[in-house]
Amino acid sequence: DSAQSEPRRMGRKKGKQAGSFRSKAERSRWRAQVLGEGLPAVAEEVVGVRPVEGCVSRERPGQRLEALRRQATALRSLLLEASGAVSVAGSDIFAPPTKSQACLRRTASWRQHERRPGPQVPLTHLCARVVGRHFSVYSFLEFSEVFEYLEPEVLAVISESASDSGELNADNIRLLLSRDVPRLTLRGDLPAKALLGLVPRLEAPPYLTDTHGEEHEDWESVREVPVVAVQRGCTGLSSLSLSSPFLSTTALSTILAHTQQLRRLEVIDCWNVFTEGSPLLFADMVAQLPHLEFLDTSGCQWFTDRVLLKTLADIGGGGGGGG
16 A cells, blocks of 8 residues: 555666667767758758748848858858967967967956857857857958958957957058948057058959969960959948057047048057147048947056146037046
């Protein structure tokens, strides 16, 4: 009787159940198969777009999934390129950077933005941070078409990671200057001419502007290639962070004249801007930004908040906060 009154214990069912693995080897083979399919399948699952028979997405059927596949394929090729460059040094591409790789004065920024993200961070952002950490291995001529498949938000993450790692230069910065990118972080020893790439313009394709004449012996075939103008520069920026000792007052004035929609502006450690021009000149630039909500001028010894606010009051403009 006591045995009958005792609650029945549910034992573990024998045999293979749905979704289970018989051994660790089988699980390893499954993981290898999934990873072997490439980053696109993983990226699609992370962002929540899963292929379904007959229908992919109610909002943007077909187009959204195709864009994600192209972006994931582009990220995979970029990671493979960075992995090949890093493997020469015998290090791990996903390992945190050493102190020599990261800018020392941006250590706090690295701890905040570049540490290993949790599960809530999309896989595309993780890949973008790795790409930015090794951004110096990409040249504009070779990878311009690949970066065109990346979404604006991914480019913004790459710019932040590349700036924190000191990987930006005058050539690869052009890979980030997309028309629809919402925010950019451009820090490093960047010449003013490279930063002027933010200004929207039309230019010839890279294969016509960046190739040397001696590489084309058959000029007849070159003439037959149709020339299609490419849109360069940024037209949708809402946040811009600049930090370069070579940025001039004239270059900054030109950039701000074409980014009237800015809501956040950081001009950090740009000594030429504050030594060549006067407080009145810089304040006049700021006053021309009708949507500006935040202003940071850290790194300037004499251009303080009090000077800026007084100058803005004198010219009758709106104010912003300084750092």
